Amino acid sequence: MNRIVFFTLALSLAGRACLAQALNLDGGGGAPGSDFAVLGKLFSKVGAFTAQAEVRVLDKDQKETISLVMDFAMLDKKIRLEVDAAKMKNKDLPVGTIDALQQMGLDKFVTLSWPDRKSFYVIYPKTSCYLTLPIKAEEQEATEQAAVKTEGLGRETLEGHACVKNKVTITPTKGEPQTFTTWNATDLKDFPVQTLTRQGADTVITRYTGIKLLPPDAKLFEPPAGFEEFKGLAAFQAGMLKKSLGGAAPAAK
Numbered sequence: 001m002n003r004i005v006f007f008t009l010a011l012s013l014a015g016r017a018c019l020a021q022a023l024n025l026d027g028g029g030g031a032p033g034s035d036f037a038v039l040g041k042l043f044s045k046v047g048a049f050t051a052q053a054e055v056r057v058l059d060k061d062q063k064e065t066i067s068l069v070m071d072f073a074m075l076d077k078k079i080r081l082e083v084d085a086a087k088m089k090n091k092d093l094p095v096g097t098i099d100a101l102q103q104m105g106l107d108k109f110v111t112l113s114w115p116d117r118k119s120f121y122v123i124y125p126k127t128s129c130y131l132t133l134p135i136k137a138e139e140q141e142a143t144e145q146a147a148v149k150t151e152g153l154g155r156e157t158l159e160g161h162a163c164v165k166n167k168v169t170i171t172p173t174k175g176e177p178q179t180f181t182t183w184n185a186t187d188l189k190d191f192p193v194q195t196l197t198r199q200g201a202d203t204v205i206t207r208y209t210g211i212k213l214l215p216p217d218a219k220l221f222e223p224p225a226g227f228e229e230f231k232g233l234a235a236f237q238a239g240m241l242k243k244s245l246g247g248a249a250p251a252a253k
Contacts, residue, residue, distance in 0.1 A: 036113035037143035048215035051208040060201040129228040142172040161185035
């Protein structure tokens with residue numbers, strides 16, 4: 001597997017907000033803007049918060065194929081995800097992939113979604129650079145204007161929280177509806193402490209812990225000052241290849 005494939009992999013890792021196929025080499029999935037807009041809909045009543053999210057993907061036989069832990073934050077419709085690839089597991093991931101990402105300094109990254117700017121950022125702290133991608137306005141707006149239907153499914157206790165279990169259907173003005181089962185904690189302002197959705201034969205379960213219903217620092221949602229910016233995937237690939245050929249791998253932090 002060549003370096004460009006690894007660069008593309010690193011981008012696909014960051015670009016999937018729902019992360020159901022976070023480590024797929026084909027980079028499948030919807031646009032970042034629409035994915036993040038769906039997340040925004042699920043958390044629209046919560047507002048600002050920080051939490052840790054554990055994502056698990058189960059196949060048709062309910063066997064785990066992918067697992068991932070990330071730091072999650074939201075502020076004024078902006079969403080921030082912080083990921084360490086070393087903590088990811090994927091039974092189909094080629095041997096040596098994570099080691100290669102670590103050598104190139106692409107194993108730790110932060111993704112930011114800025115709906116107001118129509119921009120999506122992928123920040124790589126080890127290489128002091130970030131990638132900027134446009135969010136397609138029509139896809140973002142189709143989800144932001146989506147109809148949301150909530151149907152009660154009863155009550156359950158999850159991780160010590162009394163929850164209302166709901167079926168939530170998000171229907172954008174363009175595109176297919178998405179259906180989630182959510183467990184909304186009554187002691188956390190109805191925060192969805194767990195969500196479940198199906199993508200094809202896969203089941204994606206996300207559980208949130210360490211929830212703090214306080215506004216995170218606004219600086220966390222800005223690309224760091226002094227970092228090199230690459231606009232578009234082609235520029236990012238070329239820049240990373242140049243860095244790789246021009247000297248030693250970035251030092252780990």
